[in-house]
Amino acid sequence: MTDPGSDRPTERPDGPAQVSGNVFHGPTALQVGAGNTMNVRYDVTPLSPLDASADELAAAVRRQWEQEAGLRRLLEPAPLPVRWQVSVRKAAGKVTGATAEGGRARFTPLPGLAAVTRDGLRQGGGLTELHAAYGGLASGRLLLVGPPAAGKTAAAVLLLLDALRYRANTAPPDRRALIPVPVMLSLHGWDPAAESPAEWAAGRLSREYTLFRGRDGRARALELLEAGRIALFLDALDEVRGKLRTAMVSALESADFRLVLVSRAKEAVLTAKRARLSGALALEILPVRPADAAAYLLNPLPELPPPSWDALARGLLDAPASTLAQALSGPLAISLLRDVYGDTDPVDELLDTGRFPTARSIEDHLLDHAVTAAYTARPGRPRPRHSPEAADRALRHLAVRLTEQDTHDLLWWHIPSWADRRPRAIAVGTVVGLLYGVLAFPMIWRMSGPVWACVLGPVAALASGFAAARLNRRSGDPQPLPSAGWRDIFSRSAVRAGVVQWLMTAVGVWLTFGLLTDHTLPAWLCFLCTAPTGFGTTLVYGRGYELVAGTFIGVGTGSWFDGVRRDHSSPPVVDTRSIGPRDVWLHHIRLRLLLGLLVGLSVAVLIVPVATWTNGFWAGAPVGVGAGLWAGLTAGPVTNLGVATALTAVQLSAAEGTPVRLMSFLEDARRRNLLRATGPAYQFRHARLQERLAAAPR
Template structure:
């Protein structure tokens, strides 16, 4: 057996996009980045017996890339990070410790992971740090670990570091048989799970298929489910405290039979309330302890020059010798991190020692939160100039926080942004542009066919009416919509393509036989096969979950309601490499997919009549008809019904009404990279709930002041 001492690591991962997510947060720009991440390599000549071994190894690589980057953004991997300390919780959130360790029991639910010993009661008595927490995670007989603590205690940060330690432990085993016994840790948010409708295994398999490109395509969900059922994945579940009380209890009850290891992260208060109704069987609850003054002082000094300024020396010295509002505030990792970001090497940090200005820990924390955005968007030596000014960033984030507070949610779903402001201005703009751009070819074609005063009147009226119909579709997206899941692999499957080809050949051949029996002068056979191509294309879209693309296209919508009840989730980018998927990935994919298919649908409609018109009248008439069909159908199906396009249009409107950036989704991704937001699947959230509350409570400054944005 090969042990942990033979660990291999690989650097130089090439993937699409600047290092980025939320849980799952990489983008799709073709930029190469080099980061050190955790992976597994089998010895030369070895071959895994189980086909799932390669899948598990590749998932571990993708998860390692994702969370190494996320930990870097959170500055959890600096040379001297804040230490994680914990102890067994004394709160009433779990059962007896003996139920978790299974000491004296005939059989443990989970055997200890290779290289780790079973956890005992004595081992838990003194708590410990991150290394001891990993030993508990891998050696706990119940396989159920609760990580609790007060708000801003660093629970999620501890879970991320524990996940990275678990990946490192797995990577240390170069022998496939031993490595296969170590599950791949995956961190997911519990948001969106309805335990009454699906088991935790089904839900997690679905989330994995959406979060990692490894599980896209044929058989991906089945592979994810098999990994879960065999315990080859351990789930780190965050956000239990962010769901309603009744749902929390249902989730905890539904987690009990899960066939894999669990780490559940929650605020202590919500965990106690949930435990009154439902407890996770055999769970061990550990509580993240406050930061010690010595640890906070050492952490702050490590980022300063060897000879700190007098202000910093006074502050760190007072931390070690006195208690007060500042020392109490800095027992939380959030306040320590904010203090480090807000004040530079020569900043007046000693002002926080003024008890008259900052009489309470809350006053200290509020002061730091109020300067967090400006600090994130202040140019630092050796770093590129921020793309947005601090004023623009703060104004935008205050507006976003106020919107989320109004909706009583922490989730910023970009496809709900079209409902943030009145739709009338963008509706009018789309109406005018559509009538002018799309209507012009049709009016020219009609005038060439029949140059009469009636056509001169009806042509513009038809263009105005068509523009209004397109504008109405834009207005409809102001109401919150589900995000369609139709992707390339969902639509163009082998079965749908074969079905489309069969329908095209049947219809084209039938016309070649029937039409000559009814008319003397008929087009050549190849023309019939050309103009019947749309029948096959329509069949592909309708049977392959592209029904909503053609649902309002003339002549193409027949039968498009047959699959209207297909289950929706959200769009998935096509597989290029194995990586996590973030909000901007989904936005870009949705925009490109719908636009392309909309134009393709317009081309299909053009084929219905365009070639015949060119044969019977003139090539120019056929081209004008085709151009009219492509423009109108492309706009109606690819842009007007496109949530990503509606979001982009709303961002332009918000820029003029609220002073937010024109490229709002790009700004949100930039804010995530500056550690103000985080991503969970296709959803953005504020990194800290307290930051969101503070920004929402202060109100929005007046005036646009858009300097600094691009």
């Protein structure tokens, strides 16, 4: 069945024309004889691997940002209307450079959308027109700017979700491959001098989406980017330092995919003076109109709203230039008002110009009550795990810390530097010392008798505890994460170097014992006990060099070791494959603990077989077990940043009254829309909230 004037089949939701996950090019019907026989042929073209990867990525991104939009309450109740106009600020070039009217377009319009024209852009519009501008812009470069708290990131999130829905539901299935998958990333952690935009984005995708894990994941992500199958939405451009921001914009010139950049207007103008993204179109997010704000605030209320809310709405509509209307011109203040005031609360007190003479005073009032409102039990919301007072105390402490460090990023691996390292080191040293004392005493008793056990047991406990305490103190310095995951530690080149080192060492040991000594070791024993040297070499050549530094299987800590690390190991990274900061923390703890166990086993395997072969089990095994235990402890929990963060949370709880389970508290604050996650870092919902909490009296 076809449409009139068309040879394409009509798609019916309940008919056979739907083939999930494939491109359908049929059916073709052939009737034979007197009408009693019909042969039906379906032409089904399977998706290419690139198409399948793009569709899987689209599904993952949609799940991620629908959840994040729900946490930020951008979807329920109905979102505030997004209004924009072409910016008059000097943040980009001429509009004709972006529309390429009369010239050659860098990108053709997305299927189903028309090319954007200068006259059409001058009219401005809402979210629908914003998507049309995104999909029809010839340059493929869109810059969303505006003042602080104007709702730029919210507009970008809603645009991303609209683009995903358009790709999934509106675009013709046979042309879906021509529509890129929008992915939002923070610019945090990119060094444009070391990586191109595509290489950096491919690395981020391989760490944040399980689709791109595995041996060829990063290569597949890079292929999607270079083929223009991904569009990048880059947030937090204004949070990057000036020179680095300029370098990023300059590097983005070479990107072969669509770009949407989000920035405060002031920083965008300053950047454009030094590096201007050619062909970029700057759109300014406009203030919320009083009528839209009133409709949004009354939407979740009954048909006849409470008198206080009705008075507030009438105040907005009757006086669109009032102090209240100015305060509620941004999404932040409007959403804060809904959070702070319940249905029966006296919200009309904000109309009192005596108490609130300026828009800033209204915003400050809302910010001051945001934490209390988020942690007050209300029907229909999860019961808070913390009291409003405890949450306010903890968040104020975090805000002060970040303000003192002149940053908005709360990096959990920097938390150990917030407290004195000595109590933590003493606690770790005490635990390790007691453990070694308990294990050493019976071993020494069996080998040398009770006298030596009483003498050497305490010595072993004190020495091991002191050494562990010294190692633990190093985890208190602010530092990047030493590893991004298994693939970064066990890279192909690192594993290859480890295998070569293992084989050479095994053959060397076997020849040495056979030719130069009276002891002949079996070949299997030589290969078994030298396997840890290959494992240690792999860690040294990968990103696990800190795990084996100073152990028996470490290559050393001198200049040669530093040279190997510098030549063969990638620089430390600041994010991991997990998306949320708490997931990153848990991933890091588990990874380091398991690697520490492997290091300990490797040391034990290195020493125990030879020692027991030559000296007997009771003489050789204790030495190997003790060395393996020490290596496992120092490579695992003693120097683990995740463990150090958990111990620091206990210190901060005792000194500042913050929650003992600090990482769980931070994730809960994110669910309550007080914090947001940007890659592996937490940030306050808005810089003004951090500023207000840090300035409040403690």
